[in-house]
Amino acid sequence: MSTLLSRAEELDADDPLAHTRKRFLLPDGVTYLDGNSLGPVPVGVPGAMDDAVRGQWGEGLVRSWPDWMRLPLELGDRIGRLLGAGAGNTVVGDSTSVQIFNALASAARLRPGRGVLLTDVDHFPTDQYLADSVGRLLGLTVRRVPAAEFSDHLRVSGGEVAVVACPAVDYRTGQLWDIAEVTAAAHRAGAVVVWDLCHAVGALPLELDAADVDLAVGCTYKYLNGGPGSPAFIYVNPRHQDRLDQPLTGWLGHAEPFSTTGTYRPAPGVARAVIGTPPVLSTVALQAALDVYEDVSMDAVRTKSLSLTGFFMGCVDELLAEWGFAVVTPRRGARRGSQVALRHPDAYGLVQALLRRRVIGDMRPPDLLRFGFNALYLTHREVYAAVRELHAAVAAGEQHDPGLARRSPFG
Numbered sequence: 001m002s003t004l005l006s007r008a009e010e011l012d013a014d015d016p017l018a019h020t021r022k023r024f025l026l027p028d029g030v031t032y033l034d035g036n037s038l039g040p041v042p043v044g045v046p047g048a049m050d051d052a053v054r055g056q057w058g059e060g061l062v063r064s065w066p067d068w069m070r071l072p073l074e075l076g077d078r079i080g081r082l083l084g085a086g087a088g089n090t091v092v093g094d095s096t097s098v099q100i101f102n103a104l105a106s107a108a109r110l111r112p113g114r115g116v117l118l119t120d121v122d123h124f125p126t127d128q129y130l131a132d133s134v135g136r137l138l139g140l141t142v143r144r145v146p147a148a149e150f151s152d153h154l155r156v157s158g159g160e161v162a163v164v165a166c167p168a169v170d171y172r173t174g175q176l177w178d179i180a181e182v183t184a185a186a187h188r189a190g191a192v193v194v195w196d197l198c199h200a201v202g203a204l205p206l207e208l209d210a211a212d213v214d215l216a217v218g219c220t221y222k223y224l225n226g227g228p229g230s231p232a233f234i235y236v237n238p239r240h241q242d243r244l245d246q247p248l249t250g251w252l253g254h255a256e257p258f259s260t261t262g263t264y265r266p267a268p269g270v271a272r273a274v275i276g277t278p279p280v281l282s283t284v285a286l287q288a289a290l291d292v293y294e295d296v297s298m299d300a301v302r303t304k305s306l307s308l309t310g311f312f313m314g315c316v317d318e319l320l321a322e323w324g325f326a327v328v329t330p331r332r333g334a335r336r337g338s339q340v341a342l343r344h345p346d347a348y349g350l351v352q353a354l355l356r357r358r359v360i361g362d363m364r365p366p367d368l369l370r371f372g373f374n375a376l377y378l379t380h381r382e383v384y385a386a387v388r389e390l391h392a393a394v395a396a397g398e399q400h401d402p403g404l405a406r407r408s409p410f411g
């Protein structure tokens with residue numbers, strides 16, 4: 001055990017991102033391994049919210065609209081830097097679910113005459129429900145295939161596929177798919193691909209322009225720490241921007257928002273993806289939250305993230321081997337995102353026992369304990385201590401303690 005602790009201390013002493021932890025307001029004495037569900041508060045956010053309410057709204061009133069209206073494109077470009085996307089390819093606004101609907105339907109309209117929407121059988125629930133709805137609306141058959149089989153499936157029966165919907169990182173297992181490879185396979189089959197980047201953005205470097213990705217969406221309250229309900233983003237390949245025929249034709253995506261003709265005419269470029277009035281207060285919170293990433297190299301984030309997740313799995317191997325845990329997340333760094341899932345029949349009780357020990361992770365039914373690792377504020381020492389707490393909890397049988405409150409899967 002002490003070897004693991006000294007290894008953790010060595011890794012922390014060498015951590016080029018040690019200085020970014022103080023950019024967050026983290027509660028004392030808590031180890032936060034759930035930033036992949038809701039990131040913590042960046043230090044600049046409370047002040048920015050106060051200014052947004054008292055200053056921009058309170059004093060500025062309606063005069064603040066011109067500044068607020070710039071935010072969807074301005075923040076889109078700032079997130080674009082994390083996506084490997086040039087300026088003018090990304091817009092912020094609305095929820096991830098709304099953006100998924102918009103992206104799937106727009107993608108299908110780029111491939112009229114094709115009848116299949118191919119989606120990962122293990123895709124996040126909202127993505128699946130929306131795929132079914134878009135399928136019904138546009139008369140597409142929704143075909144569910146494991147993402148691991150996408151390339152083969154597209155080679156054999158890709159001719160009918162209009163849209164491929166894929167998560168970059170599986171929300172349960174943490175499996176990372178190869179964006180460039182799947183995108184190329186979709187293109188060879190003549191399909192367009194919609195990536196869901198919820199568990200990838202802010203966690204690892206992305207190269208959407210270079211991979212020629214068609215469309216991508218993601219949320220900003222997980223690794224990007226934008227706060228509960230912060231707006232999502234949509235990326236649109238410049239090739240598609242002026243042809244994008246969105247189902248959600250809001251007035252702020254109109255070429256002339258104050259036009260009175262009653263006829264929709266989309267704005268040029270990615271601006272048409274601004275649908276209606278942005279959620280300004282949460283967009284302002286996101287604006288301040290993104291400062292955290294301003295001078296950070298995503299390669300450094302990735303290196304540390306792999307170190308944290310790799311070290312976590314090493315600690316699990318050493319401390320928990322006899323206690324019935326199985327690591328579900330790929331061991332190979334190139335194939336994992338920034339989270340680790342452990343399978344255990346008592347996942348539910350164990351996550352609650354950990355909460356009582358002030359280690360916050362979460363679980364996904366029926367039997368996965370899920371731990372997210374944000375390289376900007378976690379240390380290897382905390383990772384080690386968290387696995388020690390899990391060991392202490394399971395060794396004491398705390399997962400069977402009837403005193404543990406039943407909690408929702410939100411944590």
Ligand SMILES: *Cc1c(COP(=O)(O)O)cnc(C)c1O
Nearest residue numbers: 095096097124126171196198219
């Ligand atoms: C978190 C998450 C969402 C969330 O959608 P909301 O509309 O923000 O609730 C969607 N898709 C994936 C893959 C996610 O991980």
